[in-house]
Amino acid sequence: MTDLMDGLAALIHTLSNTLVDSPSTNSVLAITLTLGAFLAANRLFRAMRSPVWLPPVLIAACLLSAFLVLLTLDYQNYRDGAQWLTVLLGPTTVALGVPLYQQMHHIRALWRPILFTLPIAAPLAAGYAILIATALGASPEVIASIAPKSVTAPIAMGITEQLGGSVSLLMGSLLITGVVATVFVDLATRWMKISDHRIIGFALGLNGHAVGTARAFELGPTAGAFASLGMGLTGIFTALILPFAFGLFG
Amino acid sequence: MVMLRGFLVLSVFFLLGEASRIVFALPVSGGVIGMILLTFTLMVRGNISDSLAQASQALISVLVLLIMPGVVGIFFQAGEFSGQWLAIGSALVVGTLLSVLTTLWLLRHFVTDSQKGASHD
Numbered sequence: 001m002t003d004l005m006d007g008l009a010a011l012i013h014t015l016s017n018t019l020v021d022s023p024s025t026n027s028v029l030a031i032t033l034t035l036g037a038f039l040a041a042n043r044l045f046r047a048m049r050s051p052v053w054l055p056p057v058l059i060a061a062c063l064l065s066a067f068l069v070l071l072t073l074d075y076q077n078y079r080d081g082a083q084w085l086t087v088l089l090g091p092t093t094v095a096l097g098v099p100l101y102q103q104m105h106h107i108r109a110l111w112r113p114i115l116f117t118l119p120i121a122a123p124l125a126a127g128y129a130i131l132i133a134t135a136l137g138a139s140p141e142v143i144a145s146i147a148p149k150s151v152t153a154p155i156a157m158g159i160t161e162q163l164g165g166s167v168s169l170l171m172g173s174l175l176i177t178g179v180v181a182t183v184f185v186d187l188a189t190r191w192m193k194i195s196d197h198r199i200i201g202f203a204l205g206l207n208g209h210a211v212g213t214a215r216a217f218e219l220g221p222t223a224g225a226f227a228s229l230g231m232g233l234t235g236i237f238t239a240l241i242l243p244f245a246f247g248l249f250g
Numbered sequence: 251m252v253m254l255r256g257f258l259v260l261s262v263f264f265l266l267g268e269a270s271r272i273v274f275a276l277p278v279s280g281g282v283i284g285m286i287l288l289t290f291t292l293m294v295r296g297n298i299s300d301s302l303a304q305a306s307q308a309l310i311s312v313l314v315l316l317i318m319p320g321v322v323g324i325f326f327q328a329g330e331f332s333g334q335w336l337a338i339g340s341a342l343v344v345g346t347l348l349s350v351l352t353t354l355w356l357l358r359h360f361v362t363d364s365q366k367g368a369s370h371d
Contacts, residue, residue: 030319038315057314057321064318065325075326082319088309089261089316093281094267095306097288101298113360121353129345136337146341150349153317158279168323169331169338175321176342192354199357207350210313236286243277246319 009072020081029073030081037064050218052182055211058175093154100232103225110198112210115231121206121247122237125150144170144246148238149177152209155235163241178211185212197223205230256305263288 022025041060048054068078079086107114126147133143144165148156153174160170185204194200197220204212205227216227267284270276276283292298309316331338 034315034318035318038312038318057317060314060318061321061325062332065322068322068326075323079319079323085316086319090264090268090281090284091257092309092313092316093279094260094263094284094288096299097263097285097292098306099310100285100289100304104293110361113295113357116347116360117353117356121349121356125345125349128348129341132345133337133341136340138337138341142331142334142338146338149342149345153313153320155279155282157317157320158281162277162279166327166328166330167320171316171317171321172324173338173342176339177346179263180343181346181350184347185354188350188354192358194354196358198363199354199361202357203350203353206353207346211342236282239282247277 012070013072016073020073020077021083026077027080028079028082031084033064033067033071033078034082034085037061037067052186052215053179054173055179055214057211058179089154089157093158096152096154096216096232098237099228103232106198106225106229114202114229117202118206118233118237122150122234123236123241125207126238126242138202141165142169146173147242147246149173149187150181150207151238154230154232155239158232159239159242163246167195174209175211180209180232182212185215198226200228201226205232206234208235208236252301253305253308254301256299256301256303257309258307259299259302260284260288260305263291 006181016029019029037060038056040063041056044053045051045056049209067073068075122202126149129149130143130147133146138146141164144163145167146169147163147165148159148170151159151174153171156170156174157167160167182204185200185207188202189195189200200219201216201223203225204216206212208215209231213224213227213231263284265280265284266287267282268280269280270287271280293352
């Protein structure tokens with residue numbers, strides 16, 4: 001029995017590592033695995049009735065790493081193969097300008113609270129994390145990776161690359177931040193007796209980026225619109241401020 | 251075809267953003283500059299083409315797919331950050347709790363303020 005298992009494992013190892021040898025096959029393999037994990041995760045998420053604490057991205061990440069381990073694929077190799085997907089992040093970041101433009105009438109309606117809250121709250125979303133991490137002795141690379149934790153992924157990746165952090169650690173941080181921000185906003189609005197969907201949505205988007213925005217759309221279209229707005233404005237504001245702030249102090 | 255036209259617009263704005271980043275030596279990523287340029291262009295024009303709206307919607311809806319290769323990295327590179335997990339975890343959880351409370355407090359303060367202001371007018 002163990003002989004059979006060993007034989008099978010050796011076969012998988014040889015087969016998958018032969019596929020990886022050719023760059024084009026390696027790409028197709030990486031894209032197939034990613035696409036498979038993504039679609040399976042979406043189905044699982046709906047089957048579990050959309051739990052707040054387990055967003056599709058987390059399910060997909062677990063499935064995908066399981067695939068890589070089972071096929072004994074090297075992560076760096078996989079990442080090179082998946083370049084075709086990663087390269088689309090640039091145009092996707094630009095695409096975020098479209099919902100932002102479509103939300104513009106909300107900014108006009110509530111410009112004063114937004115104008116006063118954003119310049120304080122967005123830097124603090126990064127600032128609290130930087131202060132706590134520094135106080136507990138985190139390395140500069142770690143701080144550069146977790147500083148844009150409340151910023152939506154494509155923008156945050158650009159920021160972390162500029163600051164010299166690790167994109168992988170950033171991605172993990174984004175995931176944790178998105179989930180805990182959603183849970184904290186739920187609890188805090190109940191505790192503070194806030195029922196205005198504009199406030200709840202904006203807070204979800206500002207602190208919990210795409211994960212919080214997805215939750216806001218479950219609450220309703222108003223919360224969703226304000227979450228997209230909060231996410232977009234926080235992304236832009238942090239992207240403009242953080243690299244300059246790091247330049248001054250770093 | 252329609253969606254490809256929108257994709258062309260997005261790629262052009264991304265390249266414009268990258269070009270401005272290099273020319274003006276900005277520390278901001280080309281994608282963000284492209285996004286700001288696109289938002290301003292749309293504001294000036296006052297309307298948006300169907301192709302651009304469709305292409306943006308399509309890309310944003312598969313955003314999770316595009317970030318997956320980066321996300322799984324944390325499982326394979328976690329060892330690099332051993333010994334710093336307490337700092338990372340506290341910064342993320344406590345930092346997010348504080349920033350959620352600050353945001354809600356500020357918003358509640360200013361929204362009721364501006365509504366009071368509006369009712370005086």
